Amino acid sequence: MTSRILRPVRAGRTARPRSAAPLGARLPLVAAAVFAAGLCAACGPSSGTAGSASPTTAGPSTQALAAAAPSASATTEASPSASASPSASATAQASSSPTPSRTQSGSAAPKPARTSAAPAPARVPGPGYDSSADAQKQIDAALAAAKADGRTVLLDFGANWCGNCKAADKVFAQPQTAAILGASYHLVKIDIGGNSSANSALLRKYSPSGGTYTMPVLVVVNSSGKVRTDTHATGNPSLTADGINAFLRKWAS
Template structure:
């Protein structure tokens, strides 16, 4: 009885089929590809810019707030991303530290207008050397016209005035004027602002008398000394034969010379 039951069981037992090698051959390349991909990921590391990170801030947004917002956006988009692989935020720019938004051009500074150079006064100490002052008296043998021409050329070069002194060696007022001209205060004004030419009209020189009438054409009786101030261009500025002589003192002649020095 027992042998009958076992025999059919043995007869009906199926020999298991050997597994096909085809699926294993397909899975092996997939496993190898996964291993290669894992190796590349480990070598290169995760991306420094997580997926979904905020876009760079536009011009005008401070650099500090840009770094804070970028970091928070990266944390929200990829909470599991490692912090070590995140690129460090750029240091705040010089404009942000100064209070100027990034990208904004600083306002140009206004150029200060140049101050005009003051014109030096000829009555004060001038850089040019003082003009030569003739000694007292009048040289009757001198060529007065040549002296006047030379003084006018010098006046055009340095901007001083020409002072013509018409007088005579026997004139008391002319001697008094010479003494005042020799005083330091008056001599300083003369040397800084004038070229002095002394013309003798006390003799019989017709040429010198013609020069007197040229620069003082009002005529009549002349009271010596006749002082005539001439500009560098040759124009008469004042004539004491018309206006009257100043006081022949340091204050009188000094005031007259300062008045017509410029």
């Protein structure tokens, strides 16, 4: 009974022909297998060990990182925070440069104005006394010059035959003494050895103590005509370079 029931089933199953996949459906599968085999043959066997996390050949992610590296480097170079500021570099170069500073217009910065030069030394008269000179006129000119340049006036009353006057003239001609005179004094030499009453009156005006005068009489007068010292009253300094130089330095303005 059972065998009879199964037979038709088996017979039916056996009798049904197995339907193979159509040729058109199998061709893509075969082509895919051949293409995969070709890729494996072209790449060659893997040099990595079994279980390796990644093949030795750089993948797309590695290539992307390599391609991004130049742009990142360029960004770093272009970034002002990665390098010294151009303005700071220019400032450092300008501070160490020996060239003169320039204004924004490009022209050189103006130089500071020079201070006025010291006045030229005053003229120092030569030895001796000129009896024909107008002593009052010479004194007035010396006082005017003293007001203009701040020097002091030195009146030298003497005579050409006076030995002490000749000794003083030799000292006045020495370079050091002449430099002191030219820098600080206007020297006026007045002859009182002759018969000039005008010059004798000038002596009494600037040395009013009277009596017997010991020549030379040296009188220091400021620019206003006021007497500062009179050797007829105080006594002459030593008629040497040291003595006269010390006297001139003491009363220089």
